Amino acid sequence: xxxxxxxxxxxxxxxxxxAMVVFARNPVHSVMWLILAFFNAAGLMLLAGAExxxxxxxxxxxGAVAVLFxxxxxxxxxxxxxxxxxxxxxxPLGALVAIILAAELVFALGAWSAGGIDLAxxxxxxxxxxxxxxxxxxxxxxxxxxLFEAAGIVLLVAMIGAIALTHRQRGGTRSQKIAAQNRxxxxxxxxxxDPGVGQGMEL
Amino acid sequence: MTGDLALIWPELILTIGGLVTLMLGAFAGDRQVGLYQxxxxxxxxxxxxxxxxxxxxxxxxxxxxxxVDGFGGFAKLIIYGASLICIxxxxxxxxxxxxxxxxxxILFAALGMGIMASSRDLxxxxxGLELNSLASYVLASFLxxxxxxxxxxxxxxxxxALASGILLFGISLLYGFSGTTDFAGxxxxxxxxxxxxxxxxxxxxxSGLAFKISAVxxxxxxxxxxxxxxxxxxxxxxxAPKVAAMALLTRVLIEAxxxxxxxxxAWQQIIIFLALASIIxxxxxxxxxxxxxxxxxxxxINNVGFMLIGLAAGTQQGVEAVLTYLLxxxxxxxxxxxxxxxxxxxxxxxxxxxxxxxxLSKRQPGLAAAMAVFLFSLAAIPPLxxxxxxxxxxxxxxxxxxxxxxxxxxxxxxxxxFYYIAIVKTMFFDEEAEMAIRSDGSRTEGAVITVSAxxxxxxxxxxxxxxxxxxxxxxxxxx
Numbered sequence: 001x002x003x004x005x006x007x008x009x010x011x012x013x014x015x016x017x018x019a020m021v022v023f024a025r026n027p028v029h030s031v032m033w034l035i036l037a038f039f040n041a042a043g044l045m046l047l048a049g050a051e052x053x054x055x056x057x058x059x060x061x062x063g064a065v066a067v068l069f070x071x072x073x074x075x076x077x078x079x080x081x082x083x084x085x086x087x088x089x090x091x092p093l094g095a096l097v098a099i100i101l102a103a104e105l106v107f108a109l110g111a112w113s114a115g116g117i118d119l120a121x122x123x124x125x126x127x128x129x130x131x132x133x134x135x136x137x138x139x140x141x142x143x144x145x146x147l148f149e150a151a152g153i154v155l156l157v158a159m160i161g162a163i164a165l166t167h168r169q170r171g172g173t174r175s176q177k178i179a180a181q182n183r184x185x186x187x188x189x190x191x192x193x194d195p196g197v198g199q200g201m202e203l
Numbered sequence: 204m205t206g207d208l209a210l211i212w213p214e215l216i217l218t219i220g221g222l223v224t225l226m227l228g229a230f231a232g233d234r235q236v237g238l239y240q241x242x243x244x245x246x247x248x249x250x251x252x253x254x255x256x257x258x259x260x261x262x263x264x265x266x267x268x269x270x271v272d273g274f275g276g277f278a279k280l281i282i283y284g285a286s287l288i289c290i291x292x293x294x295x296x297x298x299x300x301x302x303x304x305x306x307x308x309i310l311f312a313a314l315g316m317g318i319m320a321s322s323r324d325l326x327x328x329x330x331g332l333e334l335n336s337l338a339s340y341v342l343a344s345f346l347x348x349x350x351x352x353x354x355x356x357x358x359x360x361x362x363x364a365l366a367s368g369i370l371l372f373g374i375s376l377l378y379g380f381s382g383t384t385d386f387a388g389x390x391x392x393x394x395x396x397x398x399x400x401x402x403x404x405x406x407x408x409x410s411g412l413a414f415k416i417s418a419v420x421x422x423x424x425x426x427x428x429x430x431x432x433x434x435x436x437x438x439x440x441x442x443a444p445k446v447a448a449m450a451l452l453t454r455v456l457i458e459a460x461x462x463x464x465x466x467x468x469a470w471q472q473i474i475i476f477l478a479l480a481s482i483i484x485x486x487x488x489x490x491x492x493x494x495x496x497x498x499x500x501x502x503x504i505n506n507v508g509f510m511l512i513g514l515a516a517g518t519q520q521g522v523e524a525v526l527t528y529l530l531x532x533x534x535x536x537x538x539x540x541x542x543x544x545x546x547x548x549x550x551x552x553x554x555x556x557x558x559x560x561x562x563l564s565k566r567q568p569g570l571a572a573a574m575a576v577f578l579f580s581l582a583a584i585p586p587l588x589x590x591x592x593x594x595x596x597x598x599x600x601x602x603x604x605x606x607x608x609x610x611x612x613x614x615x616x617x618x619x620x621f622y623y624i625a626i627v628k629t630m631f632f633d634e635e636a637e638m639a640i641r642s643d644g645s646r647t648e649g650a651v652i653t654v655s656a657x658x659x660x661x662x663x664x665x666x667x668x669x670x671x672x673x674x675x676x677x678x679x680x681x682x
Contacts, residue, residue, distance in 0.1 A: 146265035150318060150330045153218060157311045157334060161341035164304040
């Protein structure tokens with residue numbers, strides 16, 4: 001019973017906040033609603049017994065992706081009046097996309113009720129007595145260890161690429177040189193002069 | 204698992220060598236070109252030696268995700284060799300812009316290509332391909348101050364990401380309808396009949412891979428990227444990744460889809476279409492090109508089409524012909540691009556326009572003669588070695604009953620010869636151009652050009668028995 005209530009709560013909130021993502025006038029608010037949607041989707045995943053995906057949703061999507069979105073949105077220079085214009089002009093196209101999505105949903109539901117694709121022959125059948133985090137971990141670090149390491153190198157290459165393409169040594173920056181500061185002796189930095197009365201001094 | 208590690212020495216060496224090169228660049232500074240270049244070249248040589256030492260092994264390692272066999276070994280040797288040359292010629296071209304990342308990225312790309320050539324799982328395929336592609340995108344825009352280079356990199360990246368998406372979609376369909384990502388498992392599922400889902404999977408996977416080998420209609424990026432990318436990078440694009448993607452496509456078609464039964468009929472017609480479209484568009488598109496790098500890009504599209512003719516046969520003979528073709532093509536194309544890199548105008552800038560080559564034979568007889576060898580070889584004029592793999596490809600197609608395809612190939616080959624010979628005419632018979640161009644006199648490049656030109660003239664024919672034996676033992680792994 002409690003699962004049922006939880007499910008309906010999460011499901012309702014996912015849909016409601018997803019709708020608010022679309023309808024919110026302010027893009028920053030949209031991102032906030034998106035984060036709420038992610039959280040509720042994570043709750044749904046938890047109910048379905050996929051703890052790992054639930055964690056991923058919270059850590060990766062809320063922790064990283066949504067915050068990144070937020071930064072991007074906040075940096076945009078948005079003209080809100082222009083945002084609202086052209087609603088009628090784009091309505092037919094938008095309605096078309098909406099109809100297609102709705103039709104797809106109906107198809108998907110029909111396919112699902114007719115039975116999914118037979119995955120009985122898949123390489124890694126699910127084991128009943130282990131949590132799915134353990135199962136994914138065992139597969140990832142044994143059977144697919146080579147791919148896991150190779151994927152690490154792919155990320156390394158991406159990092160090298162980003163640095164190679166954007167890093168540049170800029171001239172004219174005044175960075176602190178601690179060694180040079182420590183090497184400095186009083187006689188290099190100060191000068192004792194004895195100006196005569198009324199003569200002033202030259203620097 | 205530890206036993207498996209002993210079988211992936213080439214990959215381990217490349218990974219460690221790439222990291223060492225990167226560290227040398229970071230700590231010794233980008234000015235120490237000799238130091239990190241030496242590390243990178245040594246790494247590739249060691250990886251090649253490891254491949255040779257592992258020859259004769261035929262094993263599936265890491266729970267069947269990676270194959271260590273003769274087919275992968277053959278492809279890896281060509282890939283590592285081409286990468287080695289592309290690293291060796293780079294410092295002279297880049298000059299002060301040379302950085303250790305170039306060598307390191309080529310090493311990581313070579314690692315990815317090695318994984319591609321020896322994958323036996325759809326996921327391995329994708330990881331290897333993506334490793335190679337990511338490094339390639341960065342290499343294409345390596346001269347970041349240069350507009351053309353940046354444009355080439357961006358274009359390559361956007362279209363490459365699209366191709367990756369198409370490929371992944373195909374992979375997910377194949378996985379969904381066969382229940383496994385293992386090549387052998389997919390082949391088993393295919394043998395039981397091909398439903399619409401598997402068919403779509405085949406189409407999307409082939410489309411994604413056709414982008415990497417730049418087969419028509421997925422070739423649009425090729426001329427722009429080849430023209431814009433720095434010439435050593437273009438040399439790299441035209442050689443090593445072509446070998447890797449071709450080897451990968453061969454493996455997917457033969458191992459994952461099957462060389463017999465319903466799957467053969469399904470993929471064969473796609474490959475035949477790609478082959479015909481590539482040879483025709485490659486030959487026609489090259490006519491009228493004024494930039495030598497663009498022209499060589501169309502030439503590579505054209506040559507890929509001929510390789511696909513061999514692949515369309517779907518027989519062991521066809522695969523042997525493809526492997527032989529790959530080796531000869533890589534030698535020719537590296538030679539031709541090094542020729543382009545050699546020629547400089549009075550200010551030391553590269554000369555890429557074909558009309559500027561007019562009368563080159565009077566100033567640089569040796570270089571012009573070498574280029575003539577490369578061009579005649581690309582055109583497959585009989586006494587030159589380029590004729591041999593084309594003959595093998597046609598023979599394989601005829602033996603597989605694809606006579607019309609072979610005939611079309613011969614006809615288009617003649618049309619294609621036109622633009623190669625037009626360049627030879629420009630170099631040898633036209634009035635000398637006003638702009639004085641000369642060779643920059645690099646010894647490394649000169650040596651590579653000399654050796655490849657000699658090999659492609661008559662010396663190559665001496666290697667036919669050896670080459671045939673190597674290709675035969677490599678291709679036999681797949682059947």
